[in-house]
Amino acid sequence: MMDSITQKAGIIAAAAFGAVLVSSAGFSVVSAQGLPEGFKKGDLAPEPSAEMIEAGKRVYFTKCVWCHGVDGAGDGPGADRLWPRPRNFNQGTFKIRHTASGELPLFDAKKPVAGQNDLFETVTHGLPGSAMPPWEGILSEEQRLQVLSFVTTQLVKDRKFTDKQSETQTVLQLADLKPKPATDESKKRGSELIVEKKCVECHGMEGRGDGNAFNLKDDWGFSIQPANWHKCWNFRGSRQDPYNVGNIFRTFSTGVNGTPMPSFADNTSVDERWDIANFVNSLCERDPLGNPLPIDPLTDKPKINFVIPSDQFEGEIPAEIEHEAWQKAPKRYVAMGGQITHKPRNFVNRIDDIWVRSLYNDKSIVYLIEWDDRTKSVAEGKLPWAPTQVNIDIKEQAPKTGEEESIAANQNKYDVYNDAIGIETAVKWKELPAPIKPRYLFGSNEQFPVDIVKWEADGSLRAFKGTGWDKDFEERDNYEESMKLLKSEWKNGRWYVMIQRPVGNKKDQDYDEDTFFEVGQYIPTVFFAWDGHNGDAGRKMAVSAFFYTFMNPPVPQETYIYPVVIAVGVVLLEGWVLTRRANRKKGKTL
Amino acid sequence: MKALMSLGALIGVAGILLLGGMVFDIVPSTTVRLVEGYMPIQMIVEVACYVVGFAGLSYILNAMGMAIPRFWQGIGFWVFFLMYLKFRVYPPIPFSVRAMYGTVALVTVFMWISANEEDWKKFKQPIMNVLDAQTGANRLLRYAYLVLIPILVGGFSFNAMMPKSEEPIELRTVHPAPPASTKVHGKTYVLQTSQNPYRVNPEGKYDQEFSNANIVEQSMGRLMKPNANPWDDKNQGYLKYVREGGEIFFQNCHFCHGDNLNGRGLHAFAFNPIPANFTDPGTIAQLQETFIFWRVSKGGIGLPNEGFPWASVMPPWEQHLTVDEIWKVILFEYWHTGYYPRTWD
16 A cells, blocks of 8 residues: 555656656656655764774774775785775775665664664674674674774765765665565566566576676776675675575665665665565575575584485486486585685685585496586687696786785686586595595595596596696596586586596406495595686686585395384383382382 | 572573573574683583572472472473573584583482482482372373383484484594694704794894783783784884784685684685684694694694694695794784793793
């Protein structure tokens, strides 16, 4: 009811003043006071006290200066190796807000209230996907307010938080807007709206952030990527509550200042915004039952299970992901970090997770690996090095370069190589003395090498032997013939690669070079991923921690027999206890 | 006495309500934060408050003629403790540790209820009643137990025997014994006698007292002392090097060890175990600077076998940094966490 009134009012107002804001919806939704629906005028907060500012300076120079710099220009010692680059406070441009597009965020040094103090929430919860950590539990509430008092008054230089002449506050009333239930109907409407509102142009057809992936720049000219809707834990505005639809509603309503993400408040109704938010929220990865993934409170990313179970499959393993066996196979989240151990270190890894499933039969084991990569990268022409070469001429980002040569500025200047994925398993993993595991990058030494299977986007599937992080790979004789690439496809920002390799046996395979996969055993497994558009090649890549491949054995018969035996035993024991008690009582009464 | 006990009872009720709120996720368990480093003390104090509260509650109920039997008191307290560990403590502690604490708590409860013959009898009474099955309700209960226990035990053993793919447990030594000396960039450093060349006063002399006086304050936030800002251009000696060390830290180390040196850096989520937390009193606060020097220079690969080298991907930093840079980073780490390195004397 209210909605329709405001909508009508909006149409009348828009028509009367001729202030038609162009939108693909055809009309703008503006309330009678000229404010977008769901917004109200707010007051500027009073200036923080001088004591707060002074105390905040102390916090700033202990904790923040290292990235944000002495003048708050986002140019501290850590800045040049970071992407996204630390925020330059000077312009007063802040991303996550409850205020209308272009306005300063909410900040009141006396009001640390969720939903009413944007900067306080940013410091409290951090900005996931960037180097900004949550400061809750490290800095007290008071200290967080103090440091913000310092930043907003001393380091924001081009604007003034208290200047009534130039600043306004038009505040999204998120607390008063009841979220619309995420019904199928609402999500369906949302899925149509994201096309109509052209969200997909940047965020991609499946919302993996792959549209327009390399042409977007922020206000400072640094390359910027559209959010991947399937990884809500990486949303900057997720506030450590990634599956909360309100976050998406807020970002969509207010836009992200300093980036190409506009506010859609003027050309969508609140109702439409909820539909879109519900749809976007529904895309975030969930478990097979549709529940949100459990988030690890230590890392604010999905919890990791380090065992990759492989189910048994009778006969030829299917190459179609739609096949029932693949649909039933448990899917594991494999977190990927930059390879920052050996030169050239990869400080910015664009692939931060892969999803792995596995099936096996009596001859082979198949890994189905899926990962989001905004760009399909295939190197043009022949690569300047052999596939076995690891020690290649790739430079790592220098520590101090200034803005122009920083990692953020370099993002779309890299030579493009092949996207690739690697699976490393230990050879002779059973014979390793307990503390030794050849689970360093590419093997530890000659005695305990590793078996590496590497797929590249040019369609090649190769097998190598690795004997140490600083040694080039060694070719394997004939092994590649026994492997098979069942699938490799890039679609809407996601790779689907299915690799089949032999489980190994002493008759046909080389025990010294080949990992034997044994049923019911934990086989140390590491994954590598290369993003060609990130200039990834050789050791510049993303790596996982040490996972285990575990081929689920068929259930042994004893499992059904012993519990029955035990239960019968317990019944006998019960009989004995009762008889004893009864006898004793008899003895007493007698 | 009565007033005191009523107060206790009030605490007890409030405490139970709070815990209940946490169990059902109404009150977030982060309402009162357990601060790293002070966690054990905080927990002991809290549990002590609960015990006082329960004592008061039990007294009041007794006075009102609604005494809770010893049997239920014992079980109730044990259940309370398990719930406390599971729902109150944040960040959450793993099940294996909770099981250990739970066992200790069970033993404690047994000691409490069997402290004297009278109490023990009271505790045993309900069990005996069921065994003897004098009343109808007890007889029903006895039959229920007779049937349920074998089913449960059978079920559990079936579950335990089903092939599982749980992560194998691998224990590792956090601080393995260091070697007597280490060779970095061609020079041998004897761990017993080496010193951080940058722990110096403005005159350039090694000065532990001077540096200790200028580290951050060991309180919430661990902020720098008001007149000891490493970013002050006039600094000479210790604080100047702290700043240089900080620059190196934020160009190389924070990716894993985090902006607050708590092991939760940008890439930390991908590692297992996650990188070392220097703000934890169990890490650098327990070690000598020379140990850290060896550990940083040689990285995970340089660990002896008992340190499970594969469980640390820390690079041998000698490949990336000079000796001077390594010493400065170490200086910064102690400054930023507010800990004193251990010394040999």
